Amino acid sequence: MQSLGSTLGKSKPDSKKTVTQTQTQQTQQTQREDQDMATQAPKKSNRGFASMDREKQKEIASKGGKAAHAQGRAHEFTADEARSAGRKGGEAVSKNREHMAQIGRAGGQARGRNRAMADRSGHANANANANANASAE
Numbered sequence: 396m397q398s399l400g401s402t403l404g405k406s407k408p409d410s411k412k413t414v415t416q417t418q419t420q421q422t423q424q425t426q427r428e429d430q431d432m433a434t435q436a437p438k439k440s441n442r443g444f445a446s447m448d449r450e451k452q453k454e455i456a457s458k459g460g461k462a463a464h465a466q467g468r469a470h471e472f473t474a475d476e477a478r479s480a481g482r483k484g485g486e487a488v489s490k491n492r493e494h495m496a497q498i499g500r501a502g503g504q505a506r507g508r509n510r511a512m513a514d515r516s517g518h519a520n521a522n523a524n525a526n527a528n529a530s531a532e
Contacts, residue, residue, distance in 0.1 A: 440446055463469035489495055
């Protein structure tokens with residue numbers, strides 16, 4: 396007669412092996428499903444503005460704009476109003492000196508990079524030759 400401990404000892408590894416095999420099979424099944432889903436085109440929703448074709452969107456947007464003007468809720472800036480709004484925005488941004496310095500620094504660095512790229516590719520020489528030819532004429 397076998398002892399209780401030896402019987403249990405034999406059944407535990409078998410149960411672990413079965414659990415591991417089951418987990419492996421589930422993982423493989425999930426991977427197959429993921430691959431199947433990746434190869435299929437995603438289903439498009441038929442709801443919402445973005446799902447419509449461009450012409451339909453344009454038509455609806457046009458109606459909205461016309462309705463807003465008809466109700467007096469739309470506003471078109473005159474040249475003076477636009478100029479004034481731009482000036483206000485520029486003044487607000489330029490009050491932050493640190494921000495303005497950062498913008499200028501980024502612009503200068505970009506210009507330097509562009510000039511260096513042109514020098515490496517020979518465009519600077521071509522431009523210099525074109526300028527020399529234009530001034531000679």
